[in-house]
Amino acid sequence: LVCLVSAAAITNTAIAKIEPQKFMQIYLRPEGRISQESQKSPQQVNQYAYVFVKGFLNELYFDSYFKDNREALLAAGVQPGNIFILSPKSNQSIEANTSRLYLSLSIVWNLAQKPIVLLGHSKGGAESLFMALERPEFVEKHVHKIFLIQAAIGGSMVADRLVNNKKCSDFDSSPRFARLSVSSLYGIRKPIYKVAWRGLESLTHESSRRR
Numbered sequence: 001l002v003c004l005v006s007a008a009a010i011t012n013t014a015i016a017k018i019e020p021q022k023f024m025q026i027y028l029r030p031e032g033r034i035s036q037e038s039q040k041s042p043q044q045v046n047q048y049a050y051v052f053v054k055g056f057l058n059e060l061y062f063d064s065y066f067k068d069n070r071e072a073l074l075a076a077g078v079q080p081g082n083i084f085i086l087s088p089k090s091n092q093s094i095e096a097n098t099s100r101l102y103l104s105l106s107i108v109w110n111l112a113q114k115p116i117v118l119l120g121h122s123k124g125g126a127e128s129l130f131m132a133l134e135r136p137e138f139v140e141k142h143v144h145k146i147f148l149i150q151a152a153i154g155g156s157m158v159a160d161r162l163v164n165n166k167k168c169s170d171f172d173s174s175p176r177f178a179r180l181s182v183s184s185l186y187g188i189r190k191p192i193y194k195v196a197w198r199g200l201e202s203l204t205h206e207s208s209r210r211r
Contacts, residue, residue, distance in 0.1 A: 042077035048144055049112035050078065051105065052085045055122025056152070056199060059090060069119070084108050088124055093202035097123075098130040102138065105131070115144035123203060125151025155205030163204050
């Protein structure tokens with residue numbers, strides 16, 4: 001699932017502390033459909049800085065996370081200096097990583113001096129959207145588009161299962177492979193607790209409702 005959010009959709013929301021209903025309204029309202037476009041020239045694709053934000057437990061993947069995406073951009077003519085891959089700490093909450101993400105994006109802007117195309121996956125997608133909602137002035141000035149890829153918005157059934165041993169309301173209707181994945185992770189939950197408890201707890205539906 002990929003959600004494309006325009007900077008205007010964020011910056012037209014005048015408040016930084018947004019109600020959950022409004023938050024979901026923005027998230028579920030993609031600005032148009034993603035379609036196959038004609039090939040861009042190297043000059044066109046290098047007008048932007050491309051920033052990828054990794055998701056939960058990204059530390060396990062080393063350089064393979066977003067590797068294919070980076071190679072696709074390089075093949076399209078994007079210069080290596082215009083591609084940035086951020087690795088938020090899995091043991092930090094969404095709120096803590098959101099603050100760090102803003103600082104990282106500020107550094108990217110100072111280095112590249114180009115509009116940012118932000119792509120966040122999983123927990124990184126949630127952190128990307130929270131950053132945009134908390135820093136609308138930065139988004140308006142410096143962010144061209146935001147892509148949320150399988151973003152953990154509103155809570156994760158995986159986190160619910162691992163943290164509270166609870167099944168969310170839509171667990172039984174989820175695809176079989178998803179249910180099997182959750183069950184497999186539950187079997188190795190203790191090592192995950194040791195390395196990423198705060199990040200995992202912030203992904204639960206309960207934490208999402210408090211946010």
